[in-house]
Amino acid sequence: MTSNDLPTADAAYWEAVAERFDDEPDHGLQDPAVRAAWAGRLRSWLPDGPARILDLGCGTGSLALLAVEQGHRVTGVDRSAAMVARARAKLAGHDARFLVGDAAEPPVGEGRFDAVLVRHVLWALPDPAAVLRRWAGLLVPGGRLVLVEGRWGEAEPMGIPAAELTGLVAPLAVRTELESLSGDAVLWGKEVTDERYVLIAHAP
Helix, strand or coil: CCHHHCCCCCHHHHHHHHHHHHHCHHHHCCCHHHHHHHHHHHHHHCCCCCCEEEEECCCCCHHHHHHHHCCCEEEEEECCHHHHHHHHHHCCCCCEEEEECCCCCCCCCCCCEEEEEEECCHHHCCCHHHHHHHHHCCEEEEEEEEEEEEEECCCCCEECCHHHHHHHHHHHCCEEEEEECCCCHHHHCCCCCCEEEEEEEECC
């Protein structure tokens, strides 16, 4: 992967790629093995159901669908109206709602959640420390942040190293769990050599 292949934080980019977003194995989860791998991980990361899950940067709703199938109630937020339209279609008839909005400032009012699930979003937002504080404020007591992140690219790397993110969430959590995802090729539909991980931060 070159730096030119990497996504950007620009909203227009995500509108443009919405139609083909699910073509990536780890986005659409259309391969049964990839889907099962993500379902297993998600089951271990999220609270026991039924729980209220806020999926930020939800894209086309693939992880939201897995969460709903595991008995959770999901609210998804994405800045791309095209992504949200696809998520709504994908989860039609399920216990989920999807909102167009900024993941950094989720439009959920006074809503509070048992878990905030965020995959490959934080790296693209300004002031990650402030964003994490905002997200932690959306949790019920004892809730958790589930942050799937990484560091991609060689010439111009993008993302957040695990050590950096661990430091950012430490003041917000009574306990953190760090799990490497780089070695599980099934999750991504291919072998990966860059840094990919999930950090789970348990709130007081």
